[in-house]
Amino acid sequence: MKLRHRWFPLFNVVALAVLAACQPAAPGAGQSTYDKVMAAGVVRAGIRFDNPPLSYIDESGNWVGFDVDLANEIARRLGVRIEQVKVDETTRISFLQEGKIDLAVTSMNHTRKRDDAVDFSVTYFWDNQTFLVRQGEYDSLQDLFGKKVALNAGSSAIDAWKKYSAERGGPAPEIVEFTDKVAAVQALRDGAVEGYAEDGVTLLALAAGDPNLVLLPGSINRVQYGIGLPVNDSKWRDTINYTLQELWQDGTYRRIYDRWLGPDAAVTLPLGGEMEVWP
């Protein structure tokens, strides 16, 4: 027994390798997600729960926000019940790959890197990424080159900032990754980091709530949110795209947008683009 013990750590490695080899679940094997959703009468939507004003849980425990309304409306149009699944920046892609969710309405920027793992709908939200800094310390994005900055783990801003900085001859940036947005902002307040990059809409909300924080002008990255979908499932992707385009055409999209980001909302962001609508 004593001798055999030495091999057990090795067994773990082998077992994990086998599990890893299973990844990802055979895509498109058999049924389309469309058929599964329609047969079950339930669509499972991955939504973030700490991303106001796009998706968050309010004081009475209701899950609300722009992404939430959009997901609900898509389910309603499909004529199925919605099951909302809590995801974050790190689980939204793996849950899609493994079929734990059918779509991810998670303020997810459409990037080529992510497109290797999942597919995306047409763009449904337009914005820019920039940095939030402490008032009066920095004036431009160039001032932050080489400084220690906070970014969200798994965010597209990580690559964008490296690229932005390298293209303009800046030194390699020092990046601290946070999985918790609130923790990142706290680090910025405390002086642990010099800036925090996020999508403009989130930063606007942050700056509105704290006079000591301001947005830097400019953009390190364009933000184009797409709904995350299982890879290689064109029937389901078509369904979602057509549904989004119908929502855009009949004005439902605009109503939802204005409710959360319109002139009367707590955070105002002018609509930054136009959805492509296929004839």
Add this chain to the structure above:
Amino acid sequence: MTRATLDFLWSVLPSLLIGFPGGRPGGLALTLILSLAAIGLGFVIALGVGPGRAAGPWPVRAACALYVEFFRGLPLLLLLFVVHVILGGRRLGLDLSPRASALIALTLYASAYQAEILRAGLAVVPDQLVESARLVGGRAWQIYLHVRLSYAVQVMLPAFAGQAITLFKDSAVLVALGVGELMTVTRSALGSDVRNAAYWLPTYLLVGGLYALVAFAISRLAGRLERRQRSGDLLYSLTNY
């Protein structure tokens, strides 16, 4: 601490303790339910695996050893993802909910540790005790259940309590699946408004206090149980006469 901070903490406290209003149980209550269930179910598994590793034909010993080393060797967070995404994914048709995955992962994790504790306990049962039981006519299963096992559990009580506290605290990683337990509720409550960033530190301190409070309660409970059992223990009363 400002008035606004206190107001915020006061307003989120009910959610932290029992979950959001109108929803299923969440917060600390769910953390406790999941931990207790995992410890209970884990102990049942450990009753088979622990003794199995200590004695039995070699295939049983090897299988039990593999079980312990595998589930003890994986970080809990990784085990959680393995259970939820791979084992509980659609591939195998199980399609587990986050709660079910959380309970299974915690149970497997707890059982591996408890099996080892039980094995250690069984190893220190005095031979004289077993022989005495045999002399007074105990059958093999009676001796096993009432003497060996009960002795092992008693001497290992502090270790079991320590494991329970560890599991309770480690359940905080369930936030990764958004299970709705204390850590998830904390993150939701703070994340409901970007302006809540100001309450980040006090809120996590409060939640840390809640975890510590329960851990302390478990520890006291175990201490009391231990003292009560000691006084009735024949060996203890003989040696401490």
